[in-house]
Amino acid sequence: MNRCVVVTGSTSGIGLAIATAFAQAGDNVFINGFGKPGEIKRIKDHLETTSKARAYYHDADMTKPAEVADLIETAVNTFGTVDVLVNNAGIQHVEKLEDFPVQKWDQILAINLSSAFHTMRAAIPAMKERGKGRVINIASAHGLVASPFKAAYVAAKHGILGLTKTAALELAEFGITVNAICPGYVLTPLVEKQIPDTARARGITEAQVISDVMLKSQPTKKFVAVEEIAATALFLASDDARQITGTHISIDGGWTAA
Ligand code: NAD
Numbered sequence: 001m002n003r004c005v006v007v008t009g010s011t012s013g014i015g016l017a018i019a020t021a022f023a024q025a026g027d028n029v030f031i032n033g034f035g036k037p038g039e040i041k042r043i044k045d046h047l048e049t050t051s052k053a054r055a056y057y058h059d060a061d062m063t064k065p066a067e068v069a070d071l072i073e074t075a076v077n078t079f080g081t082v083d084v085l086v087n088n089a090g091i092q093h094v095e096k097l098e099d100f101p102v103q104k105w106d107q108i109l110a111i112n113l114s115s116a117f118h119t120m121r122a123a124i125p126a127m128k129e130r131g132k133g134r135v136i137n138i139a140s141a142h143g144l145v146a147s148p149f150k151a152a153y154v155a156a157k158h159g160i161l162g163l164t165k166t167a168a169l170e171l172a173e174f175g176i177t178v179n180a181i182c183p184g185y186v187l188t189p190l191v192e193k194q195i196p197d198t199a200r201a202r203g204i205t206e207a208q209v210i211s212d213v214m215l216k217s218q219p220t221k222k223f224v225a226v227e228e229i230a231a232t233a234l235f236l237a238s239d240d241a242r243q244i245t246g247t248h249i250s251i252d253g254g255w256t257a258a
Helices: 013-024 037-049 065-079 102-130 151-174 189-202 206-217 226-236
Strands: 004-007 028-032 055-058 084-087 133-138 176-183 248-251
Touching (some): 004 013, 013 037, 013 133, 013 226, 028 037, 028 065, 037 055, 055 065, 065 102, 084 102, 102 133, 102 151, 102 176, 133 151, 133 226, 151 176, 176 226, 189 206, 226 248
Parallel strands (some): 004 084, 028 055, 084 133, 133 176, 176 248
């Protein structure tokens, strides 16, 4: 479709699946995130050779507002606007509140919440000028409900749902929709890393973390697949979704129905 799609944190996991789905739909994609140069080149080449899309990489660190703004400015300078902005970059840290490192709190709030403010702030003027745009914020089931030992993550994800609603109201008359996707547990590097940490924090085995903590929350007893989230992002970016704004779609196997 040849739109310009920016996906933050797309060198891995959910963001990579979203960038891949948009590229395969014919959109040009700006990917972003950390990784070794060879790995990033491999991702970019794969996106281009398996689709008609152009793929660009920008190394903005989502904790640095000037770099975040430069990512959007680069995309706008290349394509005139950002048609679809997917705020996906995120990290996790699992620790008791009283032991939670202050630096981790600041980092999680910056990446999981403030970076979406900075990308939107930079992208909105061009979207308004074109009279269209789509913002998709990757929140979490933890934007709706809490779990212990995830203070910063839960706070940031609740915050991004508030930002989603506010932006949707402000932009409703400009052809711009703003929505969130709230996934349950998806087996990506982010989740793989927290299995040993959760085991330590709760004093249980890693197998128990998977069965008694993670999949216990999900009535389907299955991890969500990255492709399922990407398909929902594609739908939210479609014309058919033009009246969907200021809301979230849960993809959590029934977790937050309880
Ligand atoms: P992941 O670890 O596989 O990928 C995270 C991406 O963010 C990577 O590309 C990484 O390089 C990038 N990133 C991290 N810090 C960054 C920074 N400072 N600047 C730029 N990029 C940075 O994780 P994931 O599971 O794919 O998570 C993606 C999003 O989905 C996150 O917002 C996460 O909170 C959310 N989410 C994940 C799950 C899950 O179970 N995996 C569930 C709900 C929501």
